[in-house]
Amino acid sequence: STKKLWGGRFTAESAQWIDTFGASISFDQLMAHEDLEGSLAHVKMLKYTKILSESDADQIIAGLKELQHDLDEGQLTFSVKNEDIHMNLESILTEKIGPVAGKLHTARSRNDQVATDLHLYLKHRLPEVIASLLQLQKTIVQKAEENIFTIMPGYTHLQHAQPISYGHYLMAYYQMFKRDIERFTFNQEHTDLSPLGAAALAGTTFPIDRQFTANELGFKDIYANSLDAVSDRDFVLEFLSNASILMMHLSRFCEEIILWCSYEFNYIELSDEYSTGSSIMPQKKNPDMAELIRGKSGRVFGHLLGLLTTLKGLSLAYNKDLQEDKEGLFDTIKTIVPSLKVFTGMLSSLKVNEKKMAHATEHDFSNATELADYLANKGIPFRQAHAIVGELVLKGTQEGFNLQDIPLSEYKKISPLIDKDVYEDLTSKTAIDRRHSAGSTGFNEVAKQVKNAKQELNF
Numbered sequence: 001s002t003k004k005l006w007g008g009r010f011t012a013e014s015a016q017w018i019d020t021f022g023a024s025i026s027f028d029q030l031m032a033h034e035d036l037e038g039s040l041a042h043v044k045m046l047k048y049t050k051i052l053s054e055s056d057a058d059q060i061i062a063g064l065k066e067l068q069h070d071l072d073e074g075q076l077t078f079s080v081k082n083e084d085i086h087m088n089l090e091s092i093l094t095e096k097i098g099p100v101a102g103k104l105h106t107a108r109s110r111n112d113q114v115a116t117d118l119h120l121y122l123k124h125r126l127p128e129v130i131a132s133l134l135q136l137q138k139t140i141v142q143k144a145e146e147n148i149f150t151i152m153p154g155y156t157h158l159q160h161a162q163p164i165s166y167g168h169y170l171m172a173y174y175q176m177f178k179r180d181i182e183r184f185t186f187n188q189e190h191t192d193l194s195p196l197g198a199a200a201l202a203g204t205t206f207p208i209d210r211q212f213t214a215n216e217l218g219f220k221d222i223y224a225n226s227l228d229a230v231s232d233r234d235f236v237l238e239f240l241s242n243a244s245i246l247m248m249h250l251s252r253f254c255e256e257i258i259l260w261c262s263y264e265f266n267y268i269e270l271s272d273e274y275s276t277g278s279s280i281m282p283q284k285k286n287p288d289m290a291e292l293i294r295g296k297s298g299r300v301f302g303h304l305l306g307l308l309t310t311l312k313g314l315s316l317a318y319n320k321d322l323q324e325d326k327e328g329l330f331d332t333i334k335t336i337v338p339s340l341k342v343f344t345g346m347l348s349s350l351k352v353n354e355k356k357m358a359h360a361t362e363h364d365f366s367n368a369t370e371l372a373d374y375l376a377n378k379g380i381p382f383r384q385a386h387a388i389v390g391e392l393v394l395k396g397t398q399e400g401f402n403l404q405d406i407p408l409s410e411y412k413k414i415s416p417l418i419d420k421d422v423y424e425d426l427t428s429k430t431a432i433d434r435r436h437s438a439g440s441t442g443f444n445e446v447a448k449q450v451k452n453a454k455q456e457l458n459f
């Protein structure tokens with residue numbers, strides 16, 4: 001036998017590189033707290049079911065609690081010799097309390113152990129993700145409320161389309177983040193299941209009580225099938241997928257911020273706290289944080305695709321490939337929470353250049369639909385109205401006038417039904433104000449959206 005924890009049937013030590021290549025301790029030590037928590041629940045169950053004697057169990061419990069304390073104090077050191085966090089902690093426990101530590105692994109495998117740790121790890125961190133999203137939503141709603149009457153060009157194809165309220169624009173993102181929260185909340189359900197007790201793959205002959213450990217660990221329920229329990233990483237995939245969609249939302253939002261604080265747009269200005277300068281060009285004020293969040297979406301998408309690919313051809317149940325499930329998850333959590341926090345601060349502190357935004361809607365023919373609608377309301381078939389206005393736009397772009405500059409006498413030639421109230425309809429403000437369809441950019445509709453959101457968020 002060799003020195004390894006599993007060395008009984010081995011006569012030779014591992015080849016060079018094998019320990020380091022096979023080890024996960026460099027990253028799975030992030031789950032040390034969860035591993036101790038899982039072990040404590042397990043040994044308490046072994047005591048409760050009398051699988052272990054009281055005195056053995058109590059020694060192990062005391063030892064694990066000491067380890068928890070040492071971990072908090074930063075006094076534990078791990079080694080690749082012991083491969084992963086599970087065997088590292090077990091070997092430290094053995095150093096502390098002697099051979100009785102070997103009884104901890106009764107009726108358990110590293111396969112259900114690692115699955116339990118990973119469930120706990122994500123379960124503990126999802127609330128912060130959701131809380132950060134709620135904080136962002138709150139900031140969006142506050143900003144939207146201040147900007148219900150701020151007029152900006154609405155775009156399709158990045159071409160001026162129709163004027164909209166900036167508050168309306170912001171509330172679009174509120175809805176996206178609302179769906180993100182719903183997705184993470186659903187993800188919580190799948191994370192809230194205990195794999196512990198599935199053992200290696202087939203369950204165990206020991207009279208364990210899986211509900212007991214599930215309760216100890218605060219899981220809502222247990223996995224119904226032991227093979228599924230040790231092989232399932234859907235809950236991680238779901239998280240990575242939700243995180244990818246969230247980052248995609250943030251990235252779109254960032255793209256607009258980056259464009260809009262450029263010299264050409266100049267719709268917004270980032271606060272000094274959330275922008276950076278150049279080491280050579282003294283005039284620069286760069287939207288680095290928005291770019292970084294946009295850039296970080298790439299690594300999160302990568303983690304999703306990475307794990308999907310890892311899982312794709314895996315036969316049941318545990319395969320070492322599954323060790324590759326962790327780093328992407330850890331990195332994603334480490335990426336999205338700060339991205340949300342930085343984005344929220346950046347958004348709440350940016351200044352809106354209302355004049356520039358509104359001005360951009362005034363000489364861009366974005367009131368063309370209003371004129372077509374006006375004509376349609378006077379009985380001209382909409383298709384024909386569309387053609388008439390199209391010709392006016394062509395003439396206007398060639399000769400340098402806007403629709404609101406055309407004298408009434410000219411309009412009368414198109415239709416005697418056109419009156420001077422047409423000029424009112426051609427202002428951006430009226431274009432927005434007259435929209436009453438549900439969920440539209442009409443000022444009243446935006447105010448309703450804001451009011452509903454405030455009710456949803458309770459503030």
Ligand code: ARG
Pocket residue numbers: 024028084085110111114318320322323324
């Ligand atoms: N470090 C391993 C992992 O992260 C733990 C499970 C090992 N199980 C096994 N049968 N080798 O997946």
